[in-house]
Amino acid sequence: MSQELKHPHPIKADQSSSFSGKSGFENLSIISPKLTPQTSIASTPLPIPVLDSLNDEEQKNKDQRKRELLPDELPVVECVARARIPTTQGQEIFLHLYSNNVDNKEHLAIVFGERIRSKSLFKQKPNESQADRMTRGAYVGKLRPGRTIADYDEITKETINFDDEGNIIPEQLPEEDIAKIVRIHSECYTGETAWSARCDCGEQFDEAGRLMGKAGLGCIVYLRQEGRGIGLGEKLKAYNLQDLGADTVQANLILRHPADSRSFSLATAILLDLGLDQIKLLTNNPDKILAVEGKDQKVKVVERVPMIPLAWRHANQGIQSQEVDGYLRTKIERMGHLLSKPIDI
Numbered sequence: 411m412s413q414e415l416k417h418p419h420p421i422k423a424d425q426s427s428s429f430s431g432k433s434g435f436e437n438l439s440i441i442s443p444k445l446t447p448q449t450s451i452a453s454t455p456l457p458i459p460v461l462d463s464l465n466d467e468e469q470k471n472k473d474q475r476k477r478e479l480l481p482d483e484l485p486v487v488e489c490v491a492r493a494r495i496p497t498t499q500g501q502e503i504f505l506h507l508y509s510n511n512v513d514n515k516e517h518l519a520i521v522f523g524e525r526i527r528s529k530s531l532f533k534q535k536p537n538e539s540q541a542d543r544m545t546r547g548a549y550v551g552k553l554r555p556g557r558t559i560a561d562y563d564e565i566t567k568e569t570i571n572f573d574d575e576g577n578i579i580p581e582q583l584p585e586e587d588i589a590k591i592v593r594i595h596s597e598c599y600t601g602e603t604a605w606s607a608r609c610d611c612g613e614q615f616d617e618a619g620r621l622m623g624k625a626g627l628g629c630i631v632y633l634r635q636e637g638r639g640i641g642l643g644e645k646l647k648a649y650n651l652q653d654l655g656a657d658t659v660q661a662n663l664i665l666r667h668p669a670d671s672r673s674f675s676l677a678t679a680i681l682l683d684l685g686l687d688q689i690k691l692l693t694n695n696p697d698k699i700l701a702v703e704g705k706d707q708k709v710k711v712v713e714r715v716p717m718i719p720l721a722w723r724h725a726n727q728g729i730q731s732q733e734v735d736g737y738l739r740t741k742i743e744r745m746g747h748l749l750s751k752p753i754d755i
């Protein structure tokens with residue numbers, strides 16, 4: 411399951427532009443990234459990795475150096491509401507909405523399985539009624555007309571226990587359920603809502619949901635960091651630069667943005683709030699594993715589950731476009747993603 415796939419033809423830095431001699435972008439000076447205030451939460455932009463053959467020891471040292479760039483402290487997050495969402499796929503999910511102390515965006519956790527519970531949501535609050543708790547979504551079992559107690563479901567007999575300080579005492583899960591499937595997904599309006607075939611975000615999101623639905627347990631942490639953190643407006647400008655011949659990394663650098671300005675420390679904090687400290691991470695991005703584990707590795711990625719594009723697995727399925735081929739090629743060649751198929755464009 412967790413086999414590590416490497417690109418068969420490592421690419422050296424000086425060969426990495428697939429546009430040399432074609433577009434003129436190779437002559438543009440790369441402007442050093444402009445750090446915006448938003449990046450202070452952590453987003454130390456990681457340098458663009460160049461794939462090379464490192465032995466285990468060298469790889470460990472390299473990972474350690476990257477880990478040291480991560481923020482010392484995690485953001486403080488609080489789940490302010492949760493609701494059950496029946497889905498068109500048949501599987502119910504629990505949508506958790508989070509506030510935090512580093513930005514004013516509504517980050518989300520899409521949780522599969524009622525037994526994954528948020529510590530901050532369930533924490534007892536002074537003078538709070540059972541009706542208040544049910545309204546926030548801090549209940550066990552299922553809501554139904556006439557129900558009056560949040561902490562106990564009379565029909566299913568489920569109950570929750572609290573310690574003296576009003577913190578939920580987590581349920582002991584069977585061994586096989588301890589490590590849950592997790593995907594950290596960054597919002598992509600174009601790929602998820604506007605049917606874009608420039609990237610594979612919509613497909614990856616659907617595939618993550620399908621796998622978690624099948625397992626009955628799992629969590630997609632949905633971060634509101636559109637366009638690798640640069641926002642939708644800047645992403646649209648980057649698309650125009652791509653149509654003019656730049657690749658996705660070059661386009662961001664020309665716009666004075668880091669190649670990737672996302673931060674994953676919010677995701678780490680949300681996972682810890684949900685008690686998900688051992689996870690099977692769905693990703694092809696080795697830097698995401700480090701980033702999600704965080705500096706102190708409070709979250710442990712026990713397995714990496716690769717996300718293979720559908721179009722590579724089945725003819726006539728998935729996204730077929732020249733743009734998505736270029737996007738995936740850049741991920742592999744410029745950003746060190748662990749996908750094995752060489753793409754000819």
Ligand SMILES: [Zn+2]
Nearest residue numbers: 598601609611
């Ligand atoms: Zn996308």
